[in-house]
Amino acid sequence: MKETEFLELLQKYQNGTLSDEDRDKLDAWYLHKASNTNSQLNEYELEDSYQYLKSTLPLQQETKVIGLWSRIAVAASIVVLLGAGIFYVTAPTEQPVEVVAKPKEIAPGGNRGILTLSNGKQIVLSDISAKDTIAKEGQENEVTIKMSADGVITYVVNPNAVEEKNGEDAFNTLSTPIGGQYNIVLADGTKVFLNAVSSIKYPTQFNGDQRIVELEGEAYFEVAKNKNQPFIVKSADQAIKVLGTHFNVHAYDNEPIIKTTLLEGSVAVTYQNQKTILKPGQQSNVTANSNKITVREVDTEAAIAWKNGRFKFDNADLKSVMKQLERWYGIKVEYRGDVSDVRFNGGTFRNKNLSEVLKVLELSNIKFKVEGKTIIVYP
Template sequence: MNETEILALLQKYQKGTLSNEDKDKLDAWYLHKASNSNGQLSEYELQDSYEYLKSKLPLKYEKKVVSLWPRVAVAASIALLLGTGIFYFTKPKEQVIQVVEKPQEIAPGGNRGILTLSNGKQIVLADISAKDTIAKEGEKEEVTIKMNANGVITYIVNPDADASKNDANSFNTLSTPTGGQYNIVLADGTKVYLNSVSSIKYPTQFNGDQRMVELEGEAYFEVAKNKNKPFRVKSGNHAIEVLGTHFNVNAYNNESVVKTTLLEGSVAITYKNQKAILKPGQQSNVSDNFNKIAIREVDTEAAIAWKNGRFKFDNANLKTVMKQLERWYGIKVEYRGDVSDVRFNGGTFMNKNLSEVLKVLELSNIKFKVEGKTIIVYP
């Protein structure tokens, strides 16, 4: 039978007018095709084929395995729509075609954060409208906390406020969840870009002779210059001191190394009893596994790519890359096999669904299998 004849029989089946004799003809055609087919598709090809078929055929299915009748009619439909090279037949005795449903897309993170005030009150920032006054801080409410039109938290100190070096500071904490980032402008004008799964504790105004903040996770700082009041970032037993500069700090608890990358100006790194000065383009690495502060030249664009909405990898190992994806997409990663020697260069945009990012990584001959929110990695 040619394709025109098969299509005519198929249309009769869909209308419910197919005779037993015609059904036998289709059955014979099916068995002939099955016995001469040795092609088998990958899981991803099956997914694409299945999605295409759903849009073209009135298929009824249960769970992930579709038992057919007629198996003949569906086989004929597939053959006519896609050609025999885009699907595979099971053995005739099993009389079943297996298809795999396309996994649900995992969306990227976004602008999410939680602000904790000095009195312990927590504010979910996604619930606040732009240009709202969020709160006031200080004994005389001399500090106003607002959200500007771009969703950035800003601290505005009343110029008439009479703050003394001895006045006690009120502290706030900005934190981001998995899949969240947030920006803030501190009372001195310092801009802070907070990456996902991070937090920064800071005074609502900088009294005293220094500006001290505490960081967990990752943040990029554009420090307002004030030569009379140094700016210090503390993370565990690691400290950074600057007067006014641009730098990035990566200090996640689940990372073995704390990395400080300098883009502009100068910073002093203090770790235990050691001290080192960074120049622009350099990165310091400190760890309990190191005997001293390690300094190296790096691609600064890769270090701050997250701030600019990108993943950018500069000879990054696979597990470091996957930790970034875990924090941004809220996934869990499992490894099957040795991937210790896999390195990545290049990158992509963070506003893409996870499946698109994984396709980029697969160019380095790594395989991924998505099971719900778990990503299994194969070498």
């Protein structure tokens, strides 16, 4: 850093216009100079240089530099005395300077996924540019897998292809990593929005009298209507049967409750020997330690907020909120104290850095400490 630039930074500090980035430059410059010299200013020389600095760069509000002085007084003396033709460098041994690094921002997730074909070949979707055909499936390549300009995967069945006679379907799997999400249109026209750390297994074309897919994690479905071919979503021990409707399934293996939320139409939820029909605005909950299906009215916008690029919390408990952040930002969460009674309402956008999301959550009197990619939560 040039001496003139250093003086400009000091002037900015006095004016209250010093940015965090400039503050870091100031500290780094001082540490560099202090660590590369054996010389020191004694207390009298330091005071003289400080007085000289004040006369050169008037500090009308001395209280504004008191907090900074312990960290940069020596560096200021270096610059001024260099300009006067005198070379003194100091680093007071009795009060070592410690620079606290600004935590690195943790960025949000985005469109990332892995497509596994029936032959086991994997295509990393984030590594390929948008193009038309990315693969073909079937013995006669009767199914074409395409990617649209906005990154949506679609399956197109050749209407002139001869249907396979052995009755065996070819299956593909779309999966998303931590911090990933992806959209797909199945061969029947059903749209699937896959959330982070999720996977869906499906046939490349739907033969037979049912359309069956298997889900792990979370997905939102807009099922193409077909009265003659019911659409079935299997997740753990639960099965959802629909003819054509919009619904969300939340079925992560590290969470105790499978939640199915209906937005329009109707779905039949089956769990073990129980069955229930959901109406729009309702959500079914099933747990491994119960054979009952509980149904309640919910805020459907909160259930599918992730699909619309938002975090939206409707009386959500803290740990379920933090699990969403773990999957989207790739962080680890540790708890220091009892947070079981903390609930959240409101929300923010998923395209924000983690620090901005935590600021929103702190409005509920929860404290967060960021250590690398570990978030420590205090009640």
